[in-house]
Amino acid sequence: MTSHNSASGVSDADKAAIAAQLGRMPRGLRAVAHRCPCGLPDVVETSPRLEDGSPFPTLYYLTCPRAASAIGTLEADGLMKEQTARLAEDPELAAGYRRAHEDYIAKRDAIEVLEGFPSAGGMPDRVKCLHVLVGHSLAAGPGVNPLGDEALAKLPEWWRKGPCVCAGTEATATADTDIDEDKDDDQ
Numbered sequence: 001m002t003s004h005n006s007a008s009g010v011s012d013a014d015k016a017a018i019a020a021q022l023g024r025m026p027r028g029l030r031a032v033a034h035r036c037p038c039g040l041p042d043v044v045e046t047s048p049r050l051e052d053g054s055p056f057p058t059l060y061y062l063t064c065p066r067a068a069s070a071i072g073t074l075e076a077d078g079l080m081k082e083q084t085a086r087l088a089e090d091p092e093l094a095a096g097y098r099r100a101h102e103d104y105i106a107k108r109d110a111i112e113v114l115e116g117f118p119s120a121g122g123m124p125d126r127v128k129c130l131h132v133l134v135g136h137s138l139a140a141g142p143g144v145n146p147l148g149d150e151a152l153a154k155l156p157e158w159w160r161k162g163p164c165v166c167a168g169t170e171a172t173a174t175a176d177t178d179i180d181e182d183k184d185d186d187q
Helices: 013-021 064-074 079-089 091-111 129-139 146-154
Strands: 029-035 041-046 058-061
Touching: 013 029, 013 041, 029 129, 041 129, 058 064, 058 129, 064 079, 064 091, 064 129, 064 146, 079 091, 079 146, 091 129, 129 146
Parallel strands: none
Antiparallel strands: 029 041, 041 058
8 A cells, every 4th residue: 555645634734834843844744643732733644655665664753843852851861761671670561562562553554564664662672762652642642652651741831832833934933942853763
């Protein structure tokens, strides 16, 4: 099943907001997977393959620069290392995280199977990217990804200052909200 260019259901205003959040046009955009309390998209669903056919295993891509910045702080504070250690010690947590991985793969495979590609974010054995796990938690809802839910609960209310961008512009509302796109291959 080919899944390229299927963002026809995404409004032009949402596309403009997402482009402003990312500082570029979104790649592989399929749908808005979650909306921030401010009303703008904060997670998008992407195609398992980009327009050029290259695999893109990150189904849920976090776009809000304020949320991404806050998640980056959690990563810098060592949350990923602590969560990975807990996976080895807590069989119940590990089982829940494996179910999250299976949910992620099933949803991605329903669009297009990426044979031999992992889910994302380090699932199911480690925590590699909290941005992916939080994106999954926001898109899937509470109770699906226990470590994404945990990270989400630790975040400040990033939307309290209002929208992170003005739709239709390429500038973010605050200078301290850049997304480090090259930081992780999954994001």
